[in-house]
Amino acid sequence: MKLDSIDELTRTHYSSDITAELDSKKVTLLGWVQEIRDLGGIRFIILQDRTGTIQVTIPKKKVSAEILTKSDLIQKRYSISIKGIVKETKMSPRGVEVIPKEIRILGTAAAQLPIDITGKTPANIESRLDARSLDLCLEQNVAIFTIQHHALEAIRNVLFKKGFLEVHTPRIIASATEGGAELFAVDYFGKKAFLAQSPQLYKEQLVMSLEKVFEVGPFFRAEESHTRRHLSEFVSVDIEQAFSDARGVMSLLEQVIRQVCYDVNRNCKKELDILNHSLKVPSVPFKSVTYDQVLIDLKKEGSEIEWGEDLSTEALRVLAKIYPEFYFITEWPTISKAFYIKPCKTIPEKCEGFDLMWKWIELVSGGSRIASKKLLIERLKQKELSPKSFEHHLKAFEYGMPPHAGWAIGLERLTMLLTGKQNIREVTLYPRDRTRLTP
RNA sequence: GCCUUGGUAGUAUAGUACGGCCUAGUAUAAGCGGCUGUCGCCCGCUAGACCCGGGUUCGAAUCCCGGCCAAGGCGCCA
Structure with missing residues (x-):
């Protein structure tokens, strides 16, 4: 098919801009054909763009032969332009429709x-997911990623206002560092390198x-x-702050989460509606429980965990029934957290690490960091990690490392709760998991 | 990595307990035709599928074995 030219074509309105106030006005719309309903003498084309849909109505006997011929060719998902006149009418879904004066087929x-x-x-x-590029055209999916956009905007706004600088640390790193998660190995000009599992060490160095x-x-x-909450590649929102401790960054986190919920509620009413999801703005401060208290609570519920152990999924599901949607778990056993988390001064078996839970899902983890090189080396050894492979990082601790703290939000997990989606892959444009590498 | 469940047209499903009325049903999408107010439009017609390999049997979508793939759960992890 010969396509029409886009020359001298400028969108005047998005579909959602078409309201009854524009009655009799001329508009230029660009978008995709979502649906065609042909009743014989009249044809309805539902034109979709990022903002929604608008009905284009073609009364076959009243439009030009040119329009009619053109609209005969149109099929689902064609990208088209419509120049036409807005008409207020009770008979259309949104109380308005557009009668075309010119149709172009652009794709x-x-x-x-x-x-x-x-x-x-x-x-x-x-x-x-196999047809993800098309799947993303569904209005629910546009809604999900619109919400994610607004969430991230809210996060950035709070952090900018608080004087944080946005930085970019390497994705390609030299050695398997943090311990814990397995890393992907890559070939770096013949040297073995890895994809970063977190910006942890770099962001700590940057607070100096x-x-x-x-x-x-x-x-x-x-x-x-x-699982429904893990990805091989995920987006992390990391902060790190000099001259702060866990308490300080937890308070910042509360403000961030609250602002995200507030802004998404305010800016994404339509999207939440499409997703049939309602979002509460949580009150701050969040409920905060210690690890020790959690063990007591679990025991009451018949679920026993040995002190020092991490909490099982089953245990987290039990906790979700006891605590509100957002709650902190604090004072974790030092042994259960990463080497850089600062042990408590009085009881070094406990540490200043925290998790922010949302129901049974770990949404954020953070804590005060160790600023002493000596202590850090001790902790590395306890974790059976070699201080030698942290040589460069440890050097930074000789150059004036201040006390500091930070956290990391899993952006997809945050999006799950904002959108009410149960599977992390639904809130990831092109998810990478254990088996999926395409598209 | 382990466990459970599953794999039937483009999509989504019925059929599998107990092999044979399955020449595999239905919806939707697709093609053709009809219809002037649809909004999950409607009506008629057409075409379209049993994951792969082996086995049992007169006969397998259905039972058995192996493989591959997927979903969910657990573990790991965040």
Whole structure:
């Protein structure tokens, strides 16, 4: 098919801008054909763009032959332009429709699409991800990523206002550092390198110079996790702050989370509605419980965990029934946390690390960091990590490392709670998991 | 990595307990035709599928074995 030119074509309105006030006005719309309903003498084309849909109505006997011929060619998912007149009418879904004066076909699409884009026959997650570029056209998916955008905007706004600088640390690193998660190995000009699992060490070093930093970016974990809340590549929102401790960054975190919920509620009413999800703005401070208290609570519920152990998924599900949606777990056993988390002064078996839970999912983890090189080396050894492979990082602790603290939010997990989605892959544009590497 | 469940047209499902009325049903999508107010439009027609390999049997979508793939749970991890 010969396509029409986009020359001298400027969108005047998005579909959501078309309201009754524009009655009789001329508009230029750009978008995709979501649906065609042809009743014989009248044809309805549902035009979709990022903001929603608008009905284009073609009364066949009243429009020009040119319009009619053009609209005969149109199929689902074609990208088209419509120049036309807005008409207020009670008979259309939104009380307005557009009567076209010019139609251009700007792009075509296959007749048989791999998934149903109108949602009449919903596809399962596998089919959807296989056809992800098309799947993302569904208004629910546009809503999810619009919400994620606003959430991130809210996070950035709070952090900028508090004087944080946005930074970018390396994704390619020399050695398997933090311990814990498995890393992906890459070939770096013949040397063995790894994809970073977190910006932890770099952001700590940066507090010596930039004082308050944050980073938003992807990180990689080569864990063979098979759950609804894990990805091999995920986006982390990391902050690190000089001259602060866990208490300080927890308070900042509360403000961030509260602002995110507030802004998403205010700016994404339509999106939340599309997702049929309601979002409460949590009150601060959040409920905070110690690890010791958690063990007592679990015991009452018949679930016993030995002190020092991490909390099992089963245990977290039990806790979700006891505590509100957002709650902190503090004073973890030092042994259960990463080497850089600062032990408590009085009881070194406990540490100043914390997790922010949302129901049974760990949303954020953070804490006060160790600023003493000597102590850090001790902790590395306890964790059976070699101080030698942390040589460069340890050097920084000779150059004036201030007391500092920080945290990291899992952006996809945050998006899950904001959108009410149960599977992290639904809130990831192109998820990477144990088995999926494409698209 | 372990466990459970599953794999039927483009998509989503019925059928599998107990092999044979399955020449595999239905919805939706697709193609063709009809219809002037649809909004999950409607009506008619057309075409479209049993994951792969082996086995049992007169006969396998259905039972058995192996493989591959997926979903969910656990573990790991955040």
